[in-house]
Every structure is written in structure tokens, then in C-alpha cells.
Amino acid sequence: MKTLLWRTSALGVLMLLLGACVQDKAQTQTTSEFKVPVTYYTLDNGLKVILSQDDTSPTAIVAVYYNIGFRIEPKDRTGFAHLFEHMMFQGSENLGKMEFIKLVQQNGGVLNGSTRFDFTNYFEIVPSHKLETMLWAEADRMRGLDITQENLTNQQGVVKNEVKVNVLNQPYGGFPWLDMPQYANENWYNAHNFYGDLEDLDAASLEDVLAFFKTYYAPNNAALAVVGDFDEEQTRGWIEKYFGNIPAAELPPQPDISEPRQETAKEFVKNDSLANKPALAVAFHMPERNSPEYFAMGLLDQILVQGDNSLLVQKLEKEKGFSSDVSGGINYLGNMFNYKGPMLWMYDLTYDNETSREDVLGAIEEVMSGLKESVDQEMLDLALVKIRSRLYDDVGGFFGLGRADLLCSFALFDDDPSRINSLEEEFRKVDVETVKRTIDEYLRPTNRTILVVNPLLANNQKSE
Incomplete structure (x- = not known):
């Protein structure tokens, strides 16, 4: 499980200085507000697309968020959402094992992914002129993964080792981010071991992985954001070209995740x-x-x-x-x-x-x-x-x-x-x-x- 660090101290200091000038609520309300440019639309297959231009640096971010996280993973497959996050880097139709990572890094970019309560996300930050390449690569693995028993067995071992290193063999392992939801909540969806029990991780089958991908990693269960320095009309064309013909899936009804x-x-x-x-x-x-x-x-x-x-x-x-x-x-x-x-x-x-x-x-x-x-x-x-x-x-x-x-x-x-x-x-x-x-x-x-x-x-x- 990866932690994304998004804060920059320089901007934080700047905003604190601006905030220090605020003397009362009336003055606070008149302080100039930065508005994020947002273009939002949906493809015919249900993919939600958000474009937000920012030309302060010649870079672009491609972020794909799937509407599946820890909370609604299968009851007898704890840790499955996180395991599947790892599977997304094991190869797709046109990119072999680890080639997605190499493609990003060799083009001067960085990438990561993470599993959260209500989504699993993947992102790449690249020079702007490599934006089309990243859109193609993300669409390639949304279209179909190279799901094999060898890849699954390998990643089961990786995730189990991650659990041992980060939780089982670590002082205060899982405290309190993993532990507290299991004590404070009553509904299983909010209260189970999100990282996964070792037995459940071992029990995941190739059929489970295939069904999970087909069910949740579909365009109508995802949002794609492009942020940075890009031409909007050109980018819309690329998104339609690479994502537009990926078929939608029949999504299952959402479980009751309410808490008494x-x-x-x-x-x-x-x-x-x-x-x-x-x-x-x-x-x-x-x-x-x-x-x-x-x-x-x-x-x-x-x-x-x-x-x-x-x-x-x-x-x-x-x-x-x-x-x-x-x-x-x-x-x-x-x-x-x-x-x-x-x-x-x-x-x-x-x-x-x-x-x-x-x-x-x-x-x-x-x-x-x-x-x-x-x-x-x-x-x-x-x-x-x-x-x-x-x-x-x-x-x-x-x-x-x-x-x-x-x-x-x-x-x-x-x-x-x-x-x-x-x-x-x-x-x-x-x-x-x-x-x-x-x-x-x-x-x-x-x-x-x-x-x-x-x-x-x-x-x-x-x-x-």
C-alpha cells in the first residue's frame, strides 16, 4: 500500500502568510480566491473525464480512479482490492510485465498507485509531450490485463510480505489506521482487515482476479483526470481515440455500507x-x-x-x-x-x-x-x-x-x-x-x- 505525498512547503507558507493578513471574517471573505479550471464530460461508455489546465510547468498528470476500494471487496477475500492494485502492473495487451513502469520512467516520468477506502487509483506525471503515450498506456490496461497464474502467485507473495513487514513485524503495526476501523465500526464492510488476512490472500484464485477485473475495472466505474499543460481539444481527441471503444460493464448493486x-x-x-x-x-x-x-x-x-x-x-x-x-x-x-x-x-x-x-x-x-x-x-x-x-x-x-x-x-x-x-x-x-x-x-x-x-x-x- 502506497502513501501519496502531495504537499509542498513553499505554497503552504505562502498561503499562511496570506491567511495571516486576514483580520476578521469580512476581510476573509474578500480575499481573492483561486478557481480551478474544470472541464467535465462523460464518454458514451460511461467513463467520467475531467480536464484541468495549468501551464505553470511543462508537465501533465494522468490519473485514473476506479470506484472500488477496501470497503466493498469480497467478504471472504480480505485484502483483495489491494492485491488487485498490484496486478495492474503485471502486464496488459500490448505492454508486458513491468513494461508499463519502464515506459513511464524512460520517458522522464513518475508513477504510483494506491488502494483506499472507496477507490483504487493510478497516476503518471510526465513531460507534457508524452501525454498521449500515457493515455494510450492507461487505456491499454483498462481494456485488458495479462492475468496469469504466475503473475497472481508472484503478487500474492509480494502483498503477504508487505503485510508482514508493515503490520505483523512492525512496532505499532497497523496502529491506528488499520486497527481503529475494526474496533470502532460495526458493519463488516467498514470493520474488516483491509490489508488482508494471509489465508484470504492465499485463497484468491485466477477466476477471482478475472471476475474482479471484469466487474470493477470498467470505464463506467472509473474517472480519468488530466491536469497540467496540454491542449484541451487535442487531449479530448486522444481520450476518445484510446478509451472511447472500451466496453462498459454491468455493475453490481452497491452493498449497504452504512454505520449505526x-x-x-x-x-x-x-x-x-x-x-x-x-x-x-x-x-x-x-x-x-x-x-x-x-x-x-x-x-x-x-x-x-x-x-x-x-x-x-x-x-x-x-x-x-x-x-x-x-x-x-x-x-x-x-x-x-x-x-x-x-x-x-x-x-x-x-x-x-x-x-x-x-x-x-x-x-x-x-x-x-x-x-x-x-x-x-x-x-x-x-x-x-x-x-x-x-x-x-x-x-x-x-x-x-x-x-x-x-x-x-x-x-x-x-x-x-x-x-x-x-x-x-x-x-x-x-x-x-x-x-x-x-x-x-x-x-x-x-x-x-x-x-x-x-x-x-x-x-x-x-x-x-
Whole structure:
């Protein structure tokens, strides 16, 4: 599983400086806004296409997002969506094994792919004059993979090794990004082991892979974004030429991925013999995506855990000295925009063996119990400056890859990639009363799940 890093510090600093000039909400609203150019249309076979021009550098991004992620993989095939991501690099009709990677790299480009909760994505960043080549290559593997038992067996071994290295044999492996959904959620689709049980990975058959590809890797289950320096009319012609005659598939009905309202606080302990000190994660179920409370939670995330001036960082790091690594956010496998189903707002930290869990939770309660009374318009304005900086950082970072991500996500989940230009406005609509209402419903103790890592090795050493 790969993590995509899309942020560039220079743009972030620039936006922070711009934000620092904002003195009140009225002035904030008059600050100039950057609008992302968006051309959106759908091919006859159902492929959603988003074009966004940016001639600041002679590069182009091709991003293909398939509407299949961890969440809805087959019940007896955990980790299957991630395994299939690996299969997409094993060869297609005209490109042999690993030739796709060589094609990109030998043309001066970079590429990657990842599996997330609600999509699997692939992207290439290349010099602009190689755009047509990349469109052809992506269409070639959408049209048909070279799916063989040899390739499958090889990638099963690769993924199993990845699980062992990143989770099973790693201190705090899977904590909390992989662990917490399994504890906090009730619906299997949201609560199973996304990385995959080793037995399930072994059980995947060639027939499973063929059926998965035929079902989910179809143009009517995908979005294609092209971002960068290109001629729009020419690019539309290439997209029609290479993708237009790929047949659509009959898509199965989507399973119910809803999550019941949590009515009772949960707390769990995970023993970890490789950890050297305890760790703690706290999670709350998020409001419904795109609701007023959803945007309020985005601001509360900034207030509570984002940056050195956030309330929990100030309390746990600066005042109490319990930790030096408080971090958190909405959607640990992406951001608060690129998911579709139920989600958790979460934060985590490690702390010294001499510090008790009760001490840490007590300090957290000091912050949370006074949060509703302390929220005012000035606090929201500062949170808006921070989230605006983060948003612009995402849109402009890494040659526009963050822009491609949002465009594809909004096309897949909302059929409206132009939402990228209304996000700031939605955050501005959030008032103090909406935030307080959100705190009452979504940051209540009965909506909370706590997961503590117990470092067995450290405890054993201490007792000897």
C-alpha cells in the first residue's frame, strides 16, 4: 500500500502568510480566491473525464480512479482490492510485465498507485509531450490485463510480505489506521482487515482476479483526470481515440455500507510485544459527508489537532509534556474529501511508560469538556485560515496531483468535480451554533472509541 505525498512547503507558507493578513471574517471573505479550471464530460461508455489546465510547468498528470476500494471487496477475500492494485502492473495487451513502469520512467516520468477506502487509483506525471503515450498506456490496461497464474502467485507473495513487514513485524503495526476501523465500526464492510488476512490472500484464485477485473475495472466505474499543460481539444481527441471503444460493464448493486449510531463508549487494549512505550488513539464517527456538521468537523479538526496551536497539542505536548507526537485527522488514508462511506475523526499519540493512561485521558477530558463553551467566531476564523492553507497546498502540490485527486473523487462520488471550487465557501458557512451542535452530537463520549497499545516487551523488561 502506497502513501501519496502531495504537499509542498513553499505554497503552504505562502498561503499562511496570506491567511495571516486576514483580520476578521469580512476581510476573509474578500480575499481573492483561486478557481480551478474544470472541464467535465462523460464518454458514451460511461467513463467520467475531467480536464484541468495549468501551464505553470511543462508537465501533465494522468490519473485514473476506479470506484472500488477496501470497503466493498469480497467478504471472504480480505485484502483483495489491494492485491488487485498490484496486478495492474503485471502486464496488459500490448505492454508486458513491468513494461508499463519502464515506459513511464524512460520517458522522464513518475508513477504510483494506491488502494483506499472507496477507490483504487493510478497516476503518471510526465513531460507534457508524452501525454498521449500515457493515455494510450492507461487505456491499454483498462481494456485488458495479462492475468496469469504466475503473475497472481508472484503478487500474492509480494502483498503477504508487505503485510508482514508493515503490520505483523512492525512496532505499532497497523496502529491506528488499520486497527481503529475494526474496533470502532460495526458493519463488516467498514470493520474488516483491509490489508488482508494471509489465508484470504492465499485463497484468491485466477477466476477471482478475472471476475474482479471484469466487474470493477470498467470505464463506467472509473474517472480519468488530466491536469497540467496540454491542449484541451487535442487531449479530448486522444481520450476518445484510446478509451472511447472500451466496453462498459454491468455493475453490481452497491452493498449497504452504512454505520449505526454509536450509543455506548468503547475502549480496547492491543498487546504489542514490539512496542517500547504505550500508545493511545481516540476516534469519533464523522457526520454525514457534505452536511453542515461535516464541514464543522473539518474546522474542529483544525482547532483540536492540526498544528502547534491546536488545543490537544497545546495540552498534551506543551503543557503536560505527556507526548511529542500528537497527530490526527479525518481519514488517515487520505483527506476529508476523498472518501464516500462512513468515516472516523481520529487522533493518536505515544507516551512514556511512567505516564498512566488515566493521566492522558484526564488531560484530554480537560480540553473536550470545555470545548463547547470556548468556541467563538475568532476561533473559527483562525481554523478557516488553517484549512484554507491546507486546501490550497493540496490543490497546488506535487505538480497538481492533489488537484487530480480531488477532481476524480468528486467525479466518482458526487458526479460534480467542480465542487473543488466551492469547498472554501462551505467552510465559511459554518457558524458557532453549527459547531456547538456538532460537538453535542459527534464529540459526545458515547460516540467515542479508545484504543490503547500495551507494550508487553517494555513491561516485561521493567518488571525484571
